[in-house]
Amino acid sequence: MVEEIITSGRMTPEVDPILHIWGWEIPLYLFLGGFAAGILFFSALFTLQNKEDRYSMAVKVLPLAVPVLLALGLGALFLDLSHKRYFWQLYTNIRWESPMSWGAWTLLLVTPLSIVWAASWIEDLFPKLDLRYDWLKQAIHMIRDYQKPMAWALIVLAVILGMYTGILLSAFNARPFWNSAIMGPLFLTSGLSTAAAAIALLARDHAERSMFTKIDLVLIAVELFFIIHLFMGFLASTQVHIQAAEMFLGGEFTVPFWVWVVGIGLAVPALLEILELRKRGVPTFVPALMVIGGSLMLRFIVVEAGQASRWLY
Amino acid sequence: MRYAMAIDTKRCVGCSDCVVACQTENNIPIGYCRDWIVESMSGTYPELQLEIRSERCNHCSDAPCVRACPTQASHVGKGGIVLVEETECIGCKACIASCPYDARFVHPEGYVDKCTFCIHRVEKGQNPACVDVCPTHAMIFGDMDDPNSDIAKLVARRKWKTLIPEAGTKPNIYYLL
Numbered sequence: 482m483v484e485e486i487i488t489s490g491r492m493t494p495e496v497d498p499i500l501h502i503w504g505w506e507i508p509l510y511l512f513l514g515g516f517a518a519g520i521l522f523f524s525a526l527f528t529l530q531n532k533e534d535r536y537s538m539a540v541k542v543l544p545l546a547v548p549v550l551l552a553l554g555l556g557a558l559f560l561d562l563s564h565k566r567y568f569w570q571l572y573t574n575i576r577w578e579s580p581m582s583w584g585a586w587t588l589l590l591v592t593p594l595s596i597v598w599a600a601s602w603i604e605d606l607f608p609k610l611d612l613r614y615d616w617l618k619q620a621i622h623m624i625r626d627y628q629k630p631m632a633w634a635l636i637v638l639a640v641i642l643g644m645y646t647g648i649l650l651s652a653f654n655a656r657p658f659w660n661s662a663i664m665g666p667l668f669l670t671s672g673l674s675t676a677a678a679a680i681a682l683l684a685r686d687h688a689e690r691s692m693f694t695k696i697d698l699v700l701i702a703v704e705l706f707f708i709i710h711l712f713m714g715f716l717a718s719t720q721v722h723i724q725a726a727e728m729f730l731g732g733e734f735t736v737p738f739w740v741w742v743v744g745i746g747l748a749v750p751a752l753l754e755i756l757e758l759r760k761r762g763v764p765t766f767v768p769a770l771m772v773i774g775g776s777l778m779l780r781f782i783v784v785e786a787g788q789a790s791r792w793l794y
Numbered sequence: 795m796r797y798a799m800a801i802d803t804k805r806c807v808g809c810s811d812c813v814v815a816c817q818t819e820n821n822i823p824i825g826y827c828r829d830w831i832v833e834s835m836s837g838t839y840p841e842l843q844l845e846i847r848s849e850r851c852n853h854c855s856d857a858p859c860v861r862a863c864p865t866q867a868s869h870v871g872k873g874g875i876v877l878v879e880e881t882e883c884i885g886c887k888a889c890i891a892s893c894p895y896d897a898r899f900v901h902p903e904g905y906v907d908k909c910t911f912c913i914h915r916v917e918k919g920q921n922p923a924c925v926d927v928c929p930t931h932a933m934i935f936g937d938m939d940d941p942n943s944d945i946a947k948l949v950a951r952r953k954w955k956t957l958i959p960e961a962g963t964k965p966n967i968y969y970l971l
């Protein structure tokens with residue numbers, strides 16, 4: 482057999498022997514972005530269907546958390562920057578070819594809109610709240626009139642944001658494990674599933690809880706389908722992609738991924754959700770927390786594995 | 795104009811003079827390097843082949859690092875040299891992730907750093923420091939767009955390869971075989 486042994490004299494910190502430029506901040510940023518996108522998506526969708534009273538946790542309450550999630554996400558991104566003094570350069574340039582750039586701009590659009598969106602439900606949620614200032618009351622009445630067009634905009638932005646959390650990674654041709662078109666849809670689905678699980682977890686109304694448990698079940702099925710396709714795509718591709726997949730098929734990521742993400746994060750909660758829908762006395766919070774934890778794990782493992790995969794020469 | 799470098803793997807002995815010259819010329823902090831030596835041994839015993847390469851940023855004509863940069867800090871300068879503007883770099887590291895050759899690193903001061911083809915010397919008509927210091931004259935620097943340049947003639951005459959051409963970056967470092 483012809484073999485090749487490569488010895489490199491390079492020992493750059495964070496680059497050798499395996500790339501490790503991104504620690505916990507970027508996966509957390511991607512998780513929070515996807516989670517926020519999922520909440521906004523369901524909130525806007527059920528507003529357009531005039532079901533805001535039936536699904537009040539999804540439509541009115543959880544959006545209150547979105548500005549916080551987005552701020553935390555942007556905070557994590559900021560913490561990751563190694564040249565923080567020049568952070569503002571992100572917003573003096575628009576570079577469509579750079580996912581980092583259009584993602585930052587999408588967040589800049591979504592964050593204020595999510596604040597306005599949450600504010601538009603304030604009177605519904607707290608009818609006794611005295612807003613004190615007349616101008617504030619008027620402003621809130623005004624934005625209420627625009628809820629429908631806002632919901633349309635939010636649906637589009639939420640899908641872009643959810644996809645972006647995956648595309649940020651899949652745009653890197655240099656890291657074979659990230660370089661799959663499945664990443665965008667997979668992360669979008671996972672973000673939606675996280676949001677559905679959170680709604681099921683927090684909803685007080687039984688109908689809402691079981692509706693979102695059903696939605697989550699469908700999303701988990703779609704996610705499993707994407708994961709299978711991800712690996713089929715890698716295995717049918719070039720040598721470096723096959724090697725990237727092998728990290729998960731016997732290699733170092735096998736147990737964390739298949740046991741924690743696919744097993745405990747997707748398959749087991751799916752089974753529990755089925756039992757729950759059949760009224761077998763499974764408490765909602767168990768599968769819901771497993772789904773949320775699994776989707777956080779998914780980001781961590783994918784960010785880590787992408788950095789460990791590379792072109793060989 | 796397209797600046798490029800031809801590196802003769804038949805001449806390179808892996809002495810690392812280019813690495814030290816670069817660190818001195820560009821004041822690279824200890825532990826970091828903009829160029830480095832790779833030795834690759836291939837074949838089946840006893841028919842083994844040793845190839846020694848001095849590697850650095852390939853100043854790719856289709857540079858993914860420039861595309862990944864959200865701020866235009868990574869940009870294409872004169873003659874296709876790929877550069878980083880320190881005061882525009884936010885340190886997001888997207889460019890590091892996008893380089894299949896791992897040619898970039900985070901400078902201890904926070905911005906991203908890499909080979910510049912010694913543009914400060916090239917602008918004065920000099921060669922990059924690594925080229926001038928090489929004791930075996932294994933490296934040649936010049937303009938590939940000028941068919942009469944030494945490098946263009948050498949690349950036309952010799953067998954050569956570029957590193958991972960299949961990554962699609964159109965690298966501009968030619969390894970003469």
Ligand code: SF4
Pocket residue numbers: 850851852853854857858859860876892893894895896897898908963
């Ligand atoms: S070698 Fe890497 S850093 Fe240099 S131009 Fe190509 S992609 Fe960019």
Ligand code: SF4
Pocket residue numbers: 862863864865866867868878882883884885886887888889890906
């Ligand atoms: S680390 Fe700096 S040079 Fe690299 S992509 Fe980010 S802003 Fe651009």
